[in-house]
Amino acid sequence: MTETASTPTAAAAQLAATADRVVALGVKLGRDREEVLDPPRLNLASGVPVDVVRALLGGRQAGEPDLQERFKQRLRLLHETHLHETGRKYSHGEIAARSGFSRQQIQALFAGDRRPTMQHCAMLEKFFRRPAGFLQSEDIDALTTALVAIEKSLLQEYSERGTPANPPSAPGAPSIYARHGVDGIALRAALMPDKGRRRLLEWMDDYLAENPVEGDAGAAGGPS
Known part of the structure; x- marks a missing residue:
């Protein structure tokens, strides 16, 4: 329906x-x-x-195409775009050998003559280095x-640029938010309306002040 x-x-x-x-x-x-x-x-x-x-x-x-048509469509896209290091497409035999299936199975999947199983999807996604569910979602x-992956990448870029209240850390050094395990919350704050962002950052400031960790300015010294 x-x-x-x-x-x-x-x-x-x-x-x-x-x-x-x-x-x-x-x-x-x-x-x-x-x-x-x-x-x-x-x-x-x-x-x-x-x-x-x-x-x-x-x-x-x-x-929305049915599962088999969607699988075939995306498998062909991967075959066209995920190339061998020499720049050529992988042969059906190479895909079969590296994903653990017979060449006949792979040929039938490409042709749409065989309905894919969960194992087919999982092994082919692993071969083509795609996330779980790529071939069937x-x-x-x-x-x-x-889009979530793009959002995560942009959030990371935004975080690395730094702001007056949260300057960028030294290369390779974790930010104060990362040290406290709240970097994900801090990144999300960048997208909130001004009022909500201000309230969240005030809460985070209180949290950081009450829970200092090694590397924070003014943090307590080592054990006595």
């Missing part, structure tokens, strides 16, 4: 919220929406076709996963 276009789903809401966070963070880094939500880049990262990426980011439903979930 297909959902109607007028009925928003939890997955669609999650995708929209993640995309909004990525765009907001891109603005802070001087990048526009088209750059941080580039459909061809998202196609490679998620396996979702470019036209479907555009539709989903625009809040439109684009239909529904388009909207695969796209959200790709």
